[in-house]
Amino acid sequence: MGPGDRASGSICEVAYHLGRAIAEQGWTVLTGGRAVGVMQAASQGAKVAGGLVIGILPEGDRAQASPDLDVVIVTGMGQARNVINILSSDVVVACGMGAGTASEVSLALKAQKPVVLLQYDATSEAFFQSLAVAPLVAASTVGEAIGWINGYFQEQNLAL
Amino acid sequence: MGPGDRASGSICEVAYHLGRAIAEQGWTVLTGGRAVGVMQAASQGAKVAGGLVIGILPEGDRAQASPDLDVVIVTGMGQARNVINILSSDVVVACGMGAGTASEVSLALKAQKPVVLLQYDATSEAFFQSLAVAPLVAASTVGEAIGWINGYFQEQNLAL
Amino acid sequence: MGPGDRASGSICEVAYHLGRAIAEQGWTVLTGGRAVGVMQAASQGAKVAGGLVIGILPEGDRAQASPDLDVVIVTGMGQARNVINILSSDVVVACGMGAGTASEVSLALKAQKPVVLLQYDATSEAFFQSLAVAPLVAASTVGEAIGWINGYFQEQNLAL
Amino acid sequence: MGPGDRASGSICEVAYHLGRAIAEQGWTVLTGGRAVGVMQAASQGAKVAGGLVIGILPEGDRAQASPDLDVVIVTGMGQARNVINILSSDVVVACGMGAGTASEVSLALKAQKPVVLLQYDATSEAFFQSLAVAPLVAASTVGEAIGWINGYFQEQNLAL
Numbered sequence: 001m002g003p004g005d006r007a008s009g010s011i012c013e014v015a016y017h018l019g020r021a022i023a024e025q026g027w028t029v030l031t032g033g034r035a036v037g038v039m040q041a042a043s044q045g046a047k048v049a050g051g052l053v054i055g056i057l058p059e060g061d062r063a064q065a066s067p068d069l070d071v072v073i074v075t076g077m078g079q080a081r082n083v084i085n086i087l088s089s090d091v092v093v094a095c096g097m098g099a100g101t102a103s104e105v106s107l108a109l110k111a112q113k114p115v116v117l118l119q120y121d122a123t124s125e126a127f128f129q130s131l132a133v134a135p136l137v138a139a140s141t142v143g144e145a146i147g148w149i150n151g152y153f154q155e156q157n158l159a160l
Numbered sequence: 161m162g163p164g165d166r167a168s169g170s171i172c173e174v175a176y177h178l179g180r181a182i183a184e185q186g187w188t189v190l191t192g193g194r195a196v197g198v199m200q201a202a203s204q205g206a207k208v209a210g211g212l213v214i215g216i217l218p219e220g221d222r223a224q225a226s227p228d229l230d231v232v233i234v235t236g237m238g239q240a241r242n243v244i245n246i247l248s249s250d251v252v253v254a255c256g257m258g259a260g261t262a263s264e265v266s267l268a269l270k271a272q273k274p275v276v277l278l279q280y281d282a283t284s285e286a287f288f289q290s291l292a293v294a295p296l297v298a299a300s301t302v303g304e305a306i307g308w309i310n311g312y313f314q315e316q317n318l319a320l
Numbered sequence: 321m322g323p324g325d326r327a328s329g330s331i332c333e334v335a336y337h338l339g340r341a342i343a344e345q346g347w348t349v350l351t352g353g354r355a356v357g358v359m360q361a362a363s364q365g366a367k368v369a370g371g372l373v374i375g376i377l378p379e380g381d382r383a384q385a386s387p388d389l390d391v392v393i394v395t396g397m398g399q400a401r402n403v404i405n406i407l408s409s410d411v412v413v414a415c416g417m418g419a420g421t422a423s424e425v426s427l428a429l430k431a432q433k434p435v436v437l438l439q440y441d442a443t444s445e446a447f448f449q450s451l452a453v454a455p456l457v458a459a460s461t462v463g464e465a466i467g468w469i470n471g472y473f474q475e476q477n478l479a480l
Numbered sequence: 481m482g483p484g485d486r487a488s489g490s491i492c493e494v495a496y497h498l499g500r501a502i503a504e505q506g507w508t509v510l511t512g513g514r515a516v517g518v519m520q521a522a523s524q525g526a527k528v529a530g531g532l533v534i535g536i537l538p539e540g541d542r543a544q545a546s547p548d549l550d551v552v553i554v555t556g557m558g559q560a561r562n563v564i565n566i567l568s569s570d571v572v573v574a575c576g577m578g579a580g581t582a583s584e585v586s587l588a589l590k591a592q593k594p595v596v597l598l599q600y601d602a603t604s605e606a607f608f609q610s611l612a613v614a615p616l617v618a619a620s621t622v623g624e625a626i627g628w629i630n631g632y633f634q635e636q637n638l639a640l
Contacts, residue, residue: 028231054231060247060271060398071188071214071231074247078380078396079587080237080560084244087220087234099611103586107559110579111220127607131579220558238540238556239427240400259451263426267399270419287447291419348551374551380567380591391508391534391551394567404564407540407554431540 001031001085001105002038002119003098011096011119015041017142018095018118023051025146030089032081033057033073035066038095043068056081056088079103086111091149097124109134114152116145161191161245161264162198162255162279171256171279175201177302178255178278183211185306190249192241193217193233195226198255203228216241216248239263246271251309257284269294274312276305321351321405321425322358322439323418331416331439335361337462338415338438343371345466350409352401353377353393355386358415363388376401376408399423406431411469417444429454434472436465481511481565481584482518482575482599491576491599495521497622498575498598503531505626510569512561513537513553515546518575523548536561536568559583566591571629577604589614594632596625 002015019042022029029046031039033055046053047068055069060076075081082104086092092108093116094101105128108115114135117125125138135152139145162175179202182189189206191199193215206213207228215229220236235241242264246252252268253276254261265288268275274295277285285298295312299305322335339362342349349366351359353375366373367388375389380396395401402424406412412428413436414421425448428435434455437445445458455472459465482495499522502509509526511519513535526533527548535549540556555561562584566572572588573596574581585608588595594615597605605618615632619625 052231054233056233071212072248073214073216073233073244075244076247076398077243077400077560078563079590080397080400080557080563082587083237083558083560084233084235087236088232097611099586099590099613102607102611103583103590106579106583106586107562110559110583121610123603123606123610126603127582130601130603131577131582133579236558237400237560238403239430240397240403240557240560242403242427243398243400257451259426259430259453262447262451263423263430266419266423266426267402270399270423281450283443283446283450286443287422290441290443291417291422293419372551374553376553391532392568393534393536393553393564395564396567397563403557404553404555407556408552 001092001101002042002095003101004032004034004037004039006098007037007041007096012038012041014119014142015095016045018042018093018145019045019047019051019053020049021142021146022046022093023049023053025150026051028052028054030054030056030085031066032085032100033066033069034064036064040066040068042095054088056084083107086113089113091116091152093118093145093149095119097121106131109136114149116148118142118145161252161261162202163258163261164192164194164197164199166258167197167201167256172197172201174279174302175255176205178202178253178305179205179207179211179213180209181302181306182206182253183209183213185310186211188212188214190214190216190245191226192245192260193226193229194224196224200226200228202255214248216244243267246273249273251276251312253278253305253309255279257281266291269296274309276308278302278305321412321421322362322415323421324352324354324357324359326418327357327361327416332357332361334439334462335415336365338362338413338465339365339367339371339373340369341462341466342366342413343369343373345470346371348372348374350374350376350405351386352405352420353386353389354384356384358421360386360388362415374408376404403427406433409433411436411472413438413465413469415439417441426451429456436468438462438465481572481581482522483578483581484512484514484517484519486578487517487521487576492517492521494599494622495575496525498522498573498625499525499527499531499533500529501622501626502526502573503529503533505630506531508532508534510534510536510565511546512565512580513546513549514544516544520546520548522575534568536564563587566593569593571596571632573598573625573629575599577601586611589616594629596628598622598625
């Protein structure tokens with residue numbers, strides 16, 4: 001998850017590497033589906049690595065869909081689709097921050113989903129840590145994010 | 161699309177063959193995702209044929225998901241997910257009829273999506289034909305349904 | 321519930337009298353909220369009679385809202401708001417028929433809500449009776465509809 | 481908007497006074513509708529002052545509804561109803577903070593709705609100010625919140 005129209009070039013570059021790294025792990029990438037910003041970069045990175053890429057569109061048709069999606073889910077529900085993004089994910093990685101992304105991180109914590117903050121600022125991290133209702137970690141690099149997720153999955157398996 | 165808990169054995173058998181035939185065409189199968197009735201049978205048939213199977217769940221978690229899904233979309237939105245089923249599909253095939261399925265056929269016609277009725281009764285066919293706002297065809301067999309869809313796709317390409 | 325842009329003048333006239341009669345009973349009128357067709361006529365009729373009128377809009381703002389609403393609920397969810405119309409109602413009256421209205425009647429039956437068909441045709445009545453999963457009645461006049469609803473409410477109280 | 485089950489007594493007290501003050505201005509109170517925490521306290525305060533109180537429930541029935549609602553909207557959409565809370569409001573007041581409330585403030589900023597933070601902490605204020613995409617103010621008291629909203633409405637009228 002991450003900003004769309006307002007995403008900077010450097011955040012998109014991280015998102016591209018994140019999508020690629022997730023696909024290389026054999027995991028599925030799920031984004032908000034639009035052909036802009038972090039959604040587009042992560043989808044493209046995952047596609048390059050041969051991963052399965054799912055997009056959950058806010059619009060009622062596919063006109064804004066990323067060309068790199070394998071599965072296009074058309075909701076016609078605007079930002080209400082953010083809830084679907086979260087509930088359909090095992091782990092939520094937020095790359096960059098904005099109002100839409102903040103709603104997704106908040107909904108993830110509400111739904112007790114683990115969250116990784118990437119390309120975060122101290123203010124965002126402090127705020128989401130203060131909500132403290134689900135596992136939340138701030139990662140400095142894509143590699144650190146992937147490492148944390150792997151550890152989380154292993155813990156879950158052990159716990160089960 | 162088709163009944164869940166109330167689906168008869170014979171309707172599920174047709175749904176299985178439908179799922180299989182769709183996958184054999186190289187098309188993606190999208191269902192309501194639950195492990196019962198037409199949703200389960202169509203997912204299983206598609207899976208056997210090596211197809212990509214997407215399920216859009218009404219629940220907020222995966223407890224009721226069919227084991228044959230490749231992509232599980234968790235909405236937590238109850239019957240509002242029927243709209244997503246429709247908007248995400250190129251063609252809607254209704255196999256059998258019930259209140260939920262009727263809502264999906266109605267929403268498909270509202271959204272101008274083509275609809276194929278399979279395992280239909282005369283009353284259902286007469287009703288949906290009377291709404292007459294999008295292409296609607298009643299097919300007697302899975303083969304006839306697939307044939308009609310192929311024809312529809314060819315027409316669309318020609319028209320474009 | 322009833323057609324919007326496609327509603328005929330005579331159906332709108334019935335909807336106006338229906339909205340008025342519902343308000344005169346002291347009941348709340350809930351519609352799809354738009355300023356067209358049955359939604360507008362029923363809202364106007366209810367307003368004239370001093371009733372409380374709620375509209376559940378599919379759009380993400382109020383630009384299409386009926387001027388006769390007391391409460392405007394903005395969903396931005398398109399036809400997914402049809403589910404909210406149904407779940408928020410005690411009794412669903414369908415005045416006229418179209419694809420959107422058919423989805424609402426279907427969703428009402430799915431949710432076990434009682435349905436009154438007004439300005440119905442024989443094909444619609446036969447179809448919805450065939451689904452047969454919740455109380456459904458076809459009324460010839462507004463008075464008959466109101467009478468049936470009153471009887472239904474009395475029965476429910478007795479049953480409770 | 482504000483926490484439900486996790487709301488402290490002092491936050492609920494402020495919410496009660498806020499609901500009361502909003503109703504005394506002749507404005508409508510809209511909450512998440514449940515009979516707990518800030519939602520319940522604000523609804524009760526508004527009801528005592530004779531205001532119109534609307535609740536947008538996440539559940540699919542009214543079992544959890546506040547007894548102080550005049551209008552009960554049943555969505556069955558879980559946290560996706562947060563979007564409706566925001567889109568249906570002219571101004572969003574967040575009283576206290578939690579994951580659900582954070583999603584609502586974020587969605588409000590995304591939708592360009594003005595937000596008043598009440599019973600806020602410095603971390604929350606700093607975070608939402610950093611998103612900076614719509615008018616946002618932190619108020620120390622209910623009176624200050626009401627004053628800011630009145631000023632905002634006057635500005636809007638002048639601008640129009």
